[in-house]
Amino acid sequence: MSPFPAYAVEQATPGFAEWLQKFSAESRRVQASRRCQLDVAFGDAPAERLDIFPADNANAPIVVFLHGGGWRASSKGDRSFPADVFCPAGAVWISMEYPLAPAASVDDMVACLRKGMAWVAANARSFGGDPDRIFVCGNSAGGHLASVMMTTDWTEHGLPADLIKGGTFVSGVFDMIPLMKSGANEWLRLDIDTAVRHSAIYNVPRRGGSIVCAVGADEMPEFVEQSRNFAAVWRFHGHPATFLPCPELHHFSIIAELGRRDSALVRAMFDQIGSR
Template structure:
């Protein structure tokens, strides 16, 4: 066996390539692109705010009108090898309307950089936001974070960060998190269609898999996955959730019926969706 009960690359790809099962994904992503372009035209935003030295290290910020609005960070997916922040502007309007400022992170992609560098950039972006309030003007009293797919992995790695030790900032700076359809154990990926781009080494599996890096303290974390996703995506999310709460941390589990790996993100556009309710529960203090 290569991983658990999966013995071939074909079997691993069937579980870990959501494009094979979500056949309407191309049309969904086309709709996202159209909506995101409209959002960038119509919604007040500060696009391309630099948080690091490379061309890929920037944030698209959509501030709410209320000065005390909490700040929510979103990290996009694409298996660490596709996508830019601008593809996901569509997630912002309903949050902004709800009185939440939104920062969408951009980062470099594999194989131009290693996954470890993407994790570093994610942490660097959060550190920049915390350290440069006078530049972006957002309220940092309640900072929350969410991410989808690869972004869910990056959320978990951000929550595992020793902020005081490595960045000299408060350990409890993130007040809420939401990992959507994430990857928390990288072990199957070297045997998958992703390996030519990710180029994961043996040491990367333990170093960069969130299941091995649970924090001792942390915020409430919502772990959300689509009911129509593959059994491995659902299992990975449930395993991470069980480890999170088993470590004495506060969490909420949502398996959203009738949505798959891509359609689940449309919940950002529906204030009555399971996903949006989960997001709202962690972006504002109770």
């Protein structure tokens, strides 16, 4: 058992701030050096924005990334750095924003991201993307929200059921019920209905694409179990799932693996999206 309160990743990870600073600096470098469209609006609200990094080829698969930050911090601009790996490999990299707690509820975040995903599908051709090859990825809170996108019934929004072909979740949360008893509920304000409704593990669709549940082997045990359990449940429903524990990595260092072409995490994502 962890000596820290459940899901208190910052307390459990000395030096986490240095990792976040590194991701921000690397992302600013990539924004300045790579062809991109920043702060593209997919709605009128301040958070309804995304950054697009086109592939080096046309009709490319699209990876939509959702940042972490405990549902209350960070921003899309801090997750640009993987574009230097994914774009040369033939994929569009999109970093999408969403409103943050405590001003925004989980319902607000999910509604914003669903709107953003619909915009990506409708506008994919305009930035060289293939609307039939949309994938979602996220870390930590973003991993949770990415899994909710993956389990959304898109037909209720007038879109194809298989709008999202696959998802990669890095240190995600798939069962929100335990967070009702954690410090995070001070800003999430979850009740049982909201927790279940936005827990991917309780909402596995009849038709599901492939998923990768990646987690650092040195993370808090709660995150390791969440990833292991969700991959098992997804597989139980007959859908392809990979549980990917990454040795010697923690909740923040694992994010850096998205910027290493030869990492196990990137290789798993390339296999999923069909890039090389």
